[in-house]
Amino acid sequence: MSEILKCIINDEEIEALVDPDMRLVDFLRERMQLTGTKIGCKKGECGACTIIMDGKAVNSCMVPVMRASGSVIQTIEGVEKNGRLHIIQEEFINKGAIQCGFCTPGMIMSSKALLDKNPSPTSDEVKEALGGNICRCTGYRKIEEAVLSAAKRLREEV
Amino acid sequence: MKYIIAESVDDVLRAFSENDGKAMVLAGGTDLVLDAESGKKSSDAWIDIMRIPELKEIKTEDNKIVIGSAVTLTEIARSELIKKYYPSLCKGAGTVGSLQIRNAATLTGNIVSAQPAADAAMALAPLDPEIVVVSNEGERILNMEEMYSGFGKSAIDSTRELVKEVRIHIPAENEKASFIRLELRKSLSLPMLNAAARARVENGVIKEIMINMAPVGVGPKRARAAEEFLLGKELNEENATEAGKLALKDANPRSNPLRGSKEYREETLPVIIERAVADIGVQLGLL
Numbered sequence: 330m331s332e333i334l335k336c337i338i339n340d341e342e343i344e345a346l347v348d349p350d351m352r353l354v355d356f357l358r359e360r361m362q363l364t365g366t367k368i369g370c371k372k373g374e375c376g377a378c379t380i381i382m383d384g385k386a387v388n389s390c391m392v393p394v395m396r397a398s399g400s401v402i403q404t405i406e407g408v409e410k411n412g413r414l415h416i417i418q419e420e421f422i423n424k425g426a427i428q429c430g431f432c433t434p435g436m437i438m439s440s441k442a443l444l445d446k447n448p449s450p451t452s453d454e455v456k457e458a459l460g461g462n463i464c465r466c467t468g469y470r471k472i473e474e475a476v477l478s479a480a481k482r483l484r485e486e487v
Numbered sequence: 488m489k490y491i492i493a494e495s496v497d498d499v500l501r502a503f504s505e506n507d508g509k510a511m512v513l514a515g516g517t518d519l520v521l522d523a524e525s526g527k528k529s530s531d532a533w534i535d536i537m538r539i540p541e542l543k544e545i546k547t548e549d550n551k552i553v554i555g556s557a558v559t560l561t562e563i564a565r566s567e568l569i570k571k572y573y574p575s576l577c578k579g580a581g582t583v584g585s586l587q588i589r590n591a592a593t594l595t596g597n598i599v600s601a602q603p604a605a606d607a608a609m610a611l612a613p614l615d616p617e618i619v620v621v622s623n624e625g626e627r628i629l630n631m632e633e634m635y636s637g638f639g640k641s642a643i644d645s646t647r648e649l650v651k652e653v654r655i656h657i658p659a660e661n662e663k664a665s666f667i668r669l670e671l672r673k674s675l676s677l678p679m680l681n682a683a684a685r686a687r688v689e690n691g692v693i694k695e696i697m698i699n700m701a702p703v704g705v706g707p708k709r710a711r712a713a714e715e716f717l718l719g720k721e722l723n724e725e726n727a728t729e730a731g732k733l734a735l736k737d738a739n740p741r742s743n744p745l746r747g748s749k750e751y752r753e754e755t756l757p758v759i760i761e762r763a764v765a766d767i768g769v770q771l772g773l774l
């Protein structure tokens with residue numbers, strides 16, 4: 330049985346007929362073609378599918394699609410604005426915080442959820458925010474540097 | 488599959504009777520969604536309880552802390568109210584899975600999914616909570632041990648019963664709780680062992696004590712021999728060490744290929760229990 334899902338994805342109002350068995354990550358990737366959100370483990374253990382839902386980082390693989398009803402969702406595709414990369418994305422590039430890139434969308438969404446609420450995170454707070462994102466290239470140090478550096482730039486810009 | 492978004496407890500009870508055992512309560516979903524996919528749990532409908540305003544509150548009422556069953560673990564970990572009385576519960580809740588999981592998962596779900604070493608349920612156990620369960624038959628209040636019916640099995644039938652809230656007494660001034668975890672990594676891993684304790688101490692002497700540990704049996708297991716030993720004794724390092732040894736009397740750990748053999752767990756459990764007891768002494772300024 331299908332149900333109607335209404336939500337906002339990357340500033341756009343969406344209305345779609347969905348099968349409630351579907352998980353949000355599959356809806357984003359297969360129905361919305363937002364394939365920047367990756368599927369790694371599909372068990373909540375890798376964080377590659379992290380999105381921001383109502384201001385909080387969540388694993389979209391564990392969200393039943395209908396839970397998104399009335400929610401405001403941001404995926405990696407919504408982070409760039411007017412053709413310009415977000416400061417967090419720029420700092421990931423500047424600090425070499427990307428190796429194979431598979432974990433990067435999830436890492437950036439977790440980082441953005443943190444910095445949206447906490448402009449001056451400590452190193453421990455960055456680690457807490459990224460603790461659910463696994464990088465199998467193990468480039469954690471540079472990722473942490475990128476987030477702290479992005480936080481600094483974002484503070485200076487305001 | 489049908490998806491019911493409940494807006495009140497009455498909505499949930501109505502969904503129970505309309506679907507007659509075929510609709511299941513869905514809280515954070517971080518276990519249930521995976522169990523549904525693997526076929527471990529199945530239902531014709533989910534009843535989403537996460538938007539029920541009365542279940543989303545952390546408050547004090549009748550000298551108790553009340554945590555609604557739609558409160559997430561992140562909300563508990565960051566709650567000033569809970570931190571004030573039981574920082575150990577913030578610690579336990581803040582240790583489950585990862586931030587993404589804690590942003591969705593709930594304390595009640597951590598109990599109902601019935602994994603023995605669930606960190607939030609463990610930190611809660613020695614606080615001797617009243618767990619309020621509602622169904623179309625009425626309301627009942629269970630204690631922590633009554634929530635588990637077997638290894639990995641909950642006493643709650645989520646197609647007919649809703650855990651509404653958890654109530655915890657506000658501690659006396661000389662009453663503190665602790666939570667200790669032996670871990671492989673900080674994030675995304677179940678503990679090798681965990682333990683939690685709560686004690687009320689008068690003039691250095693233990694007047695009331697509860698100690699729980701896992702995974703050494705069904706749910707957060709009581710270390711009764713250790714508790715009996717400590718009751719009426721001074722809270723000092725020597726007694727904490729002895730309590731740790733006695734904890735083995737109530738423990739029956741299994742071997743796990745990832746999280747330690749039976750032998751390893753039997754060697755380390757006394758240390759974890761000793762630390763859980765000693766931490767209370769430290770908080771009270773006795774150690």
